[in-house]
Amino acid sequence: MDGESGNFARLNRGKRSIAVDLKRAPGKDVFRRLAAWADVIVENLRPGTMRELGLAPDELLQRNPRLVYCAVTGWGQDGPYADRPALDIIVQGKSGLMSVTGDPEGPPMKVGVAISDLSAALYATIGVLAALRARERDGRGQLVDVSMFESSVALGVWEAGTYFTTGEVPRRSGSAHKLVAPYQAVAAADGHFIVGATTPRNWTSFCAALGLEGLEHDERFADATRRRANVRQLIPLIEEVTGRRPMAHWLGALRAAGVPCGEIADYDAVFTDEHLAARDFFVDLPHPTLGRVRSLGSPLRLGRTPVRLERAGPRLGEHSREVLTELGYAASDIETLLGSGAVAG
Structure with missing residues (x-):
């Protein structure tokens, strides 16, 4: 809408945006400053890409020993599949999820939502939180390696129990439970x-x-x-x-x-559900060009420190000047970076 992505605005709510060209030397320098300042870096490039850019995770961790660096990939940082491209549907197929989804007599079918993408994101969150908790004990950050593949396989808890116990290969059963009925x-x-x-x-x-x-x-x-x-x-x-x-x-x-x-329920019913409305699950977040953006709320209900949902996602590079200033760049240097294209904003 109006040149802005509604999905981007919803998925990146509450964030600031600095747009940096990592293929340019000045852009690399900006990123290194960010990494030296940051608590956490999360990226989802194929294994080895950051090293090729001169921004290898181990080097960033040497510069900032407290850094938690989370790399989310299709297959993990090593292993025989590491260099394969990955999409949600590809991982759903390889992980076994599609073999147990759908009608027993029907064709292969994926889960209706991007479950491999989303499960990897949730496991990445858990991994980062665990690494931050470990850092509280010893003051050291670490690499967190999360793959879509392993995150998806980890969802097969009942299937693993059946296979490891009996050797039986789980199959599709439609909407029915695999063990009990109705x-x-x-x-x-x-x-x-x-x-x-x-x-x-x-x-x-x-x-x-x-x-x-x-x-x-x-x-x-x-x-x-x-x-x-x-x-x-x-x-x-x-x-x-x-x-x-x-x-x-x-x-x-x-x-x-x-x-x-x-x-x-279909999603028309879900997104107008009276129970969700009564619990204020849906929120309208301000955006600089889109106005109010209707969004999903958070399922986390913390009694003492509630989740803050204050604004929709930013425009690309909206906060570049602000963040560069916080990193200690002089106004003239910021203009040089913006003028060269190493940073956009």
Whole structure:
């Protein structure tokens, strides 16, 4: 919008921006000053790129021993895949995520959000926080090496448990749980809704709510594990009943019976959800050219030190002069850097 990226403004909220050309010698010098001053550097270039630029992480750590340097890459800093390019969908495929996502009879399918990108970012955050905590003890920073691949594989906790215990290779199961049932989407007269009736108490309440008390005494469905083993027989029996009435009826009946259940919302419903609105999850952040930018809030609710969401992301180089001044550059030197193109702003 108006030459500005709305996504950039949302993803970089609260940040300042200095734009530096790392291929120019003056730009490298600016970056070295930043690195000597900074607590944390985060970059996501392919392994070796910073060394080729003359800005190797180990050299920056020598200049600033307290620096925490986080390198986020597709495959990690070493290993046979290290030099491969990586995209979210490529990593989803290689990590096994696509092998367990989607309908069992359908084609390969990726997770609907950029889960490999996002999980790497979350693990990078955890790694940086751990490194900062270690620095409090010994005064030393360190390199934090985070890969999208390992971050995505780390999400396969149930799959790893199954494989390492039994040797069984996990496969796609649609919306269903791999071990227990019913724990999936079921059809109503006007769409699908989610049910999770896996404990004995919930299973009894579920059967009563649907008028299917007879299923409780069917040996095929005697417990959650046997129900999962016979899920192809179970779900049609359930949907023969749930398909007669709309979702709202069944959600009301099941909630009244204390059975876990829920809607399958699209993002129009999510971004106008009354619960999220009541908790002020959505925020409108000021931007110098876009005005107010509607954004997601933070899921972190800290009682004593709440998250501060004060402004949308900056324009590229918006704070270059400000940051250079803080680094100790004279006004004339700042103009020289801007005039040469080594810094933009």
